[in-house]
Amino acid sequence: ERQAEEAAGRQYMRKLDDLTSKSKNRLVIASWNYESNITTYNQEQMLQISLEVAEEEKESWKETMSYLWHEFEDADLKRMFEKYSRLGTSALPEDLNQRLIQAVNNMQTNYAKATICDYKDRTKCDLHVEPEVTDIFANSEDPEELKYTWIEWHKAAGAPSRGNFTEYVEMDNEAAKLNGYDTMAEYWLSEYEMKNEDEFATLWNQIKPLYQQIHAYVRRKLREKYGESVVSAKGPIPAHLLGNIWAQTWGNVEKFTKPYPGKPEVDITAALIAQNYTPLKMFQTAEEFFTSLTLSEMPELFWERSILEKPNDGRDMVCHASAWDFYDGEDFRIRQCTTITGAFFKTTHHEMGHIQYYLQYKDQPVVYRRGANPGFHEAVGDVIALSVSSPKHLRVMGLLEDGADDQESNINQLYKMGLDKIVFLPFGYLLDLFRYSVFRGITTPRDYNCHFWQLRESLQGVEPPAPRSEDDFDPAAKYHISADVEYMRYYVSYIIQFQFHRALCQLADQYTPGDSNKTLSNCDIYRSEEAGKALGKMLQLGSSKPWPEAMEMLTGQRNMDASGVLEYFQPLYDWLKAENERTGEFIGWETSTVQYC
Numbered sequence: 001e002r003q004a005e006e007a008a009g010r011q012y013m014r015k016l017d018d019l020t021s022k023s024k025n026r027l028v029i030a031s032w033n034y035e036s037n038i039t040t041y042n043q044e045q046m047l048q049i050s051l052e053v054a055e056e057e058k059e060s061w062k063e064t065m066s067y068l069w070h071e072f073e074d075a076d077l078k079r080m081f082e083k084y085s086r087l088g089t090s091a092l093p094e095d096l097n098q099r100l101i102q103a104v105n106n107m108q109t110n111y112a113k114a115t116i117c118d119y120k121d122r123t124k125c126d127l128h129v130e131p132e133v134t135d136i137f138a139n140s141e142d143p144e145e146l147k148y149t150w151i152e153w154h155k156a157a158g159a160p161s162r163g164n165f166t167e168y169v170e171m172d173n174e175a176a177k178l179n180g181y182d183t184m185a186e187y188w189l190s191e192y193e194m195k196n197e198d199e200f201a202t203l204w205n206q207i208k209p210l211y212q213q214i215h216a217y218v219r220r221k222l223r224e225k226y227g228e229s230v231v232s233a234k235g236p237i238p239a240h241l242l243g244n245i246w247a248q249t250w251g252n253v254e255k256f257t258k259p260y261p262g263k264p265e266v267d268i269t270a271a272l273i274a275q276n277y278t279p280l281k282m283f284q285t286a287e288e289f290f291t292s293l294t295l296s297e298m299p300e301l302f303w304e305r306s307i308l309e310k311p312n313d314g315r316d317m318v319c320h321a322s323a324w325d326f327y328d329g330e331d332f333r334i335r336q337c338t339t340i341t342g343a344f345f346k347t348t349h350h351e352m353g354h355i356q357y358y359l360q361y362k363d364q365p366v367v368y369r370r371g372a373n374p375g376f377h378e379a380v381g382d383v384i385a386l387s388v389s390s391p392k393h394l395r396v397m398g399l400l401e402d403g404a405d406d407q408e409s410n411i412n413q414l415y416k417m418g419l420d421k422i423v424f425l426p427f428g429y430l431l432d433l434f435r436y437s438v439f440r441g442i443t444t445p446r447d448y449n450c451h452f453w454q455l456r457e458s459l460q461g462v463e464p465p466a467p468r469s470e471d472d473f474d475p476a477a478k479y480h481i482s483a484d485v486e487y488m489r490y491y492v493s494y495i496i497q498f499q500f501h502r503a504l505c506q507l508a509d510q511y512t513p514g515d516s517n518k519t520l521s522n523c524d525i526y527r528s529e530e531a532g533k534a535l536g537k538m539l540q541l542g543s544s545k546p547w548p549e550a551m552e553m554l555t556g557q558r559n560m561d562a563s564g565v566l567e568y569f570q571p572l573y574d575w576l577k578a579e580n581e582r583t584g585e586f587i588g589w590e591t592s593t594v595q596y597c
């Protein structure tokens with residue numbers, strides 16, 4: 001009897017897989033068309049198709065739940081049924097789902113269309129976050145220009161979405177309940193097979209000492225540059241001075257804060273421009289790294305259908321970089337408004353990592369064509385970029401002059417990496433601590449902005465450049481809040497990518513614990529078939545196995561831990577501690593004097 005039920009279940013899964021492939025393909029095409037060209041027609045099409053697909057999924061769900069799959073002995077078949085039983089927002093009645101989709105659409109469209117006026121020319125009011133605001137934060141060293149731009153961007157991109165965000169939270173929570181979760185926070189956490197966020201807090205406690213050291217050092221260098229009246233000795237750092245509109249990575253202040261100024265340049269932007277890199281060449285270079293590992297090249301369709309530069313036809317579009325799986329096993333695309341900078345060279349590898357994952361698991365049943373957990377998907381490209389940004393590899397590419405491999409250059413290089421990887425961690429952590437608190441009703445609309453800045457101050461040690469109130473809604477000035485993209489995936493990625501990197505470097509014989517000639521930070525797995533095969537094997541799993549199994553297959557560990565990132569940055573941590581002691585810099589930060597609650 002049970003045998004017959006399982007046989008029927010297997011048959012049903014094959015049919016459902018085919019159905020799901022077609023409906024997801026329709027949905028992704030509609031989403032791509034809307035995000036790549038925001039018109040009323042494309043928005044309506046996206047809403048219409050989303051509602052149709054949701055109804056189809058609700059119908060299938062009834063049939064799925066009619067099977068006794070909880071008793072199945074075939075673990076894989078049971079896992080497939082379990083995944084199909086998670087309806088997500090399609091569980092909502094159609095009218096509520098329509099309200100949810102429209103609320104998110106409104107936020108995403110507001111963000112994509114948001115423009116501000118130029119500080120130097122107030123009649124020029126067509127500046128978007130990409131490329132204009134991003135470039136101002138990369139290059140300006142005028143605190144007044146940065147302050148103006150920061151305030152204008154948060155006014156244009158954040159405040160208008162307050163109402164839609166509240167509607168989205170309400171609808172999302174309704175959907176979570178229909179899926180058997182208290183709030184959407186628990187639904188998001190279940191993607192990591194966690195009941196709560198305690199494990200994330202443990203990781204943060206391991207990293208915090210390292211973060212406090214780089215924070216203290218950067219604050220001193222910024223105080224030296226801008227003066228005590230702009231940057232205090234013991235307070236949080238004003239968020240507009242850190243080279244990024246969200247202060248999430250601080251790589252753009254490296255040029256005037258580096259430990260040893262006299263050493264060779266570590267930022268490759270100028271070298272990329274000098275070598276006539278184009279967006280296309282960036283992507284081809286990234287592809288060649290993957291094929292050097294015996295991983296897959298990009299299909300022809302990828303080059304035909306991707307958008308690798310911002311179109312200049314004046315259309316409204318979502319510029320935030322993204323990688324797309326069209327679930328037909330052939331169509332994979334990136335949309336990125338690329339400019340020729342070191343930062344975008346990293347983002348290019350990041351997005352190509354998503355495509356590589358899609359290619360590696362494309363023969364899995366559709367239900368398994370996802371990351372082992374969302375953090376895995378964000379880590380793939382970054383792991384490759386860790387090798388690419390090693391001095392060894394940059395020299396192979398002629399992007400780093402043949403300077404000495406001395407201790408001081410090594411500290412400069414680690415510092416540049418730390419401004420990206422260490423600095424990001426509290427930001428990656430806090431964004432969803434904020435949203436968990438909102439989903440759980442602990443943060444209500446009357447204290448959205450206050451709680452957001454309390455997290456920014458307590459975890460990141462940054463403060464707004466001007467007083468804030470509940471007329472503002474600064475969280476939505478960050479793409480992922482306006483676009484309903486879960487964010488803990490990046491915090492997880494910035495931890496596990498160093499565990500993956502360590503395992504791959506050992507396989508490539510590029511790293512030996514304790515050997516100063518084979519360090520993690522100068523490891524380059526380029527052309528290592530050993531490393532490539534091991535990475536490919538893990539990626540091919542998709543989400544067919546629990547993520548600890550996928551992690552163990554590559555690293556031998558079954559848990560996330562910060563030992564990878566701490567080992568990679570150990571020499572920098574030692575240097576920062578000595579330097580902050582030498583200068584008597586206060587470690588940590590006192591309460592902000594800026595009014596924001």
Ligand SMILES: C=C(C[SeH])C(=O)N1CCC[C@H]1C(=O)O
Pocket residue numbers: 248320321322347350490
């Ligand atoms: C590049 C992407 C697209 Se998945 C991105 O959103 N990232 C990559 C790093 C963190 C996060 C961000 O920009 O906030």
Ligand SMILES: [Zn+2]
Pocket residue numbers: 350351354377378
């Ligand atoms: Zn990503």
